[in-house]
Amino acid sequence: MKQLPVIFKCSHHRNGNSDHAAALFLQGIRAAGGAAEIINLGDMDFEHCIGCLKCRTAADNRCIFAEKDGAQELYDKIISAPFTFFASPIYFYHLPSRLKTFIDRGQWAFEAATGNSAVMDGLCARPAYACLFAGRPKGEKLFEGAELSLKFFLRFFKAELKPSMVFRGIDEPQDLKNDQKKCAQVIEYGLNAWQKLEDNG
Numbered sequence: 001m002k003q004l005p006v007i008f009k010c011s012h013h014r015n016g017n018s019d020h021a022a023a024l025f026l027q028g029i030r031a032a033g034g035a036a037e038i039i040n041l042g043d044m045d046f047e048h049c050i051g052c053l054k055c056r057t058a059a060d061n062r063c064i065f066a067e068k069d070g071a072q073e074l075y076d077k078i079i080s081a082p083f084t085f086f087a088s089p090i091y092f093y094h095l096p097s098r099l100k101t102f103i104d105r106g107q108w109a110f111e112a113a114t115g116n117s118a119v120m121d122g123l124c125a126r127p128a129y130a131c132l133f134a135g136r137p138k139g140e141k142l143f144e145g146a147e148l149s150l151k152f153f154l155r156f157f158k159a160e161l162k163p164s165m166v167f168r169g170i171d172e173p174q175d176l177k178n179d180q181k182k183c184a185q186v187i188e189y190g191l192n193a194w195q196k197l198e199d200n201g
C-alpha cells in the first residue's frame with residue numbers, strides 16, 4: 001500500500017489545540033476522499049543530537065542513535081509520505097522541545113542532502129503544512145523561529161513548507177474548539193492539501 005500523508009501532533013499534552021487541529025485537518029482530508037496516519041510526536045522522547053558528525057561519513061549517513069529510538073522510523077515516513085502536516089504550540093517563541101530534538105536529529109538528512117545520497121537525490125518535491133498556536137494575542141515575531149526551523153529541516157527531505165496557518169490568542173486547551181470559524185479554516189486546509197495531491201496525480 002502507498003504511504004499515507006502523515007500528521008504530527010507536536011504538543012506535549014493531549015486534547016489541546018494542536019491535537020484538535022490535527023483532527024480537523026484529517027477531517028478535511030477525509031472530506032476530500034483521503035486518509036492519513038497520525039503520529040503523537042509530542043509523547044515521544046528522542047536521544048538528542050550530540051554534534052558528533054559521524055553521520056557525515058557513515059553509510060547512508062546513519063545517525064549513531066538510529067537504532068535507539070523511534071526517530072529514524074519517523075524520518076522514513078516523512079521521506080515516503082506524499083505530504084506531511086505539523087500541528088504545534090509555540091513554546092518560548094519556538095517549537096516544543098521534543099519536536100526540536102527530532103529536528104536536530106535530522107542533521108543526518110542535511111548531510112545526506114548536501115552530500116551524495118541516492119535516496120535524497122531520488123526524491124521528488126512534496127508539500128508540507130503546519131498549524132501553529134500561540135497564547136499571546138499579539139507579536140509579529142511569534143512564529144518566526146518555529147517556521148524557519150521547520151522549513152529548513154523539511155527542505156532536506158525535499159518537503160516544501162507551504163504558508164502555515166498561525167493562530168494568536170489561542171491559549172486554553174479548548175480555545176480552538178470554541179472558535180468555529182478557525183476550525184473551518186483548518187478543515188479547509190486539510191481538504192485542499194488532499195485535493196492538490198489528487199490534482200497532481
Ligand SMILES: Cc1cc2nc3c(=O)[nH]c(=O)nc-3n(C[C@H](O)[C@H](O)[C@H](O)COP(=O)(O)O)c2cc1C
Pocket residue numbers: 011012013015016017018019088089090091092093094133134135136137142170171172173
Ligand atoms: C512551556 C510553554 C511555553 C509557552 N510559550 C509561549 C510563547 O512564547 N508565546 C505564546 O504566545 N504562547 C506560549 N505558550 C502558550 C501556548 O503556545 C498555548 O497555550 C497553545 O495554545 C498550547 O497549545 P496546545 O493546546 O496544542 O498544547 C507557552 C506554553 C507553554 C506550556
